[in-house]
Amino acid sequence: MTEPDTDFAPAFLGMFESLRMGPTFARGRRDERAGHVRSLTVSSSLAVALVRGPDDPAAFRARIAVRAFGAAEWARVESVLVKEARFVAGLLDGRMPPGIESVFAGAGLTLLPLSFDEVAMDCTCERWPMPCVHLAATCYALARAFRTDPFEVFAWRGRHRDELLMRLRRLREAAAARDPVTDAERTDGRAETVPEPDAPSIDPQDPEAFWGSRLDFSESAGQEPSGGRSDALLDQLDPPRLDHLGQPLTEVLRPAFRAFSDTSGVGRKD
Template identity: 45%
Template sequence: MSDDEWWRDAPAKPVIRVEDGVRARSLRGEIARSWWSRRFLSVLESLGLSGRLDRGKRYARQGQVLSLSLSKSIVVGQVQGTRPEPYRVRIVARAFTDEQWEQVEQALAGQAVFLAKLLAGDMPDDIEAVFDGVGLRLFPDDRQDLSMDCTCPDWQVPCKHLAAACYLLAESFDTDPFEILAWRGRGRQELLDNLRGLRERSGPAPAEEREPPLSELLEEFWGPPTTPPAPVAQPAVAAPDALLDQLDALPVIVRGKPLVELLRPAYRAMVEESE
């Protein structure tokens, strides 16, 4: 056995367990819940990484990831493995340029439903079509758009440390879909501010919705009076004792008169006192 093959028969070292690491919320089955986080994982699988991703699912659920943070186009984290010093992982997506984002924002602002859903914190189902329409891909779909590296000695990409970070990244996308857009170079507040500004500058309202100028209103004010609308007939006021006529006749006779007739003066008197 050559010196460079010693590791093949070397016993596997136990993983150093972490007590307060970042732990996946899902304990079994699929980790991704929303369509956009599932889409992110499916893109990774389409790049031939599905078999390697599963290696990190246990790490993600055990809480071996010490930290994970996302900024413009890059995700960095630390994952505890078999060595005392945690491994550093990095997942990089190519950020779109400002000019490319301007095209995307113009397309998004042109459809109110997209703006409404984004303001509500939801990812529109067909938002990928908007990016496709300007020649872009929201999710990295080739190795030129996506790169990963880890400080561990494993030559495979992704290693289980990177795979664990990918699963936790998918869960973070579940919680906040805007992180996907930030990963591509546009943060939540900047995007929403730009979309609001585009909507406000989209031009005057249609002619039928615009208010007439003040000069036209003044001409109408000093013009001849218009014919007032015909008065609306007011409904007749019911007699105070009309309710008694709607009741079934009471089979009660008092001093030779039906009880209903004796009650009528009382109903009329109550109305007069209230007036």
């Protein structure tokens, strides 16, 4: 059974009690409390009860109808609900979150009828005036159903609980597929920061660590530096992980290699 976080019964009964038919509704309340409402079913747009009072020869069928919201109207409501974590979490947990009426109001809808003009009523007793005592008892039985299980209000407006929850789950899964941010990150309001790996420590006294790796001279033995350039050796070695004033160390050393070639004749062809 759902927890009645939101009680729709007072607002629902207030609308009917505003008809100023005090004696009729007083008797209907007594009959409902005495168990004279034998059954009540709530479906899309219609609540049907069988009522047999102490003076009735048989049970009468009383019906209260309201306009069910269309598919497009429910789609508007569901699209807002799934974006509000507190609403969708409560509903999926089987609770009716407080303030949910504001979602319907934002979609231009009212979850409960606001006036007697928004409902239609009839009873097989055909007594006048309407609503009769059987309909009054049905109103109190319906209010009790709303208090016991607030999802019955949704069913009355055209969306049963199982269908609503199924659609909310699908919408949430579709939203998660478009936005891979995790729930924890969404709760914190920020994405997780992945720390950058620490730069490797280099021992300047270790030549192999300084240059990264040794050149395999077996492959280049007897070969003249590429293109006869005296600084080609710098391009054959793995570049050191050091720089000077933002410039790679190989480029800092390159002028020295070329100057040495000019003075020593290294790399010249006769």
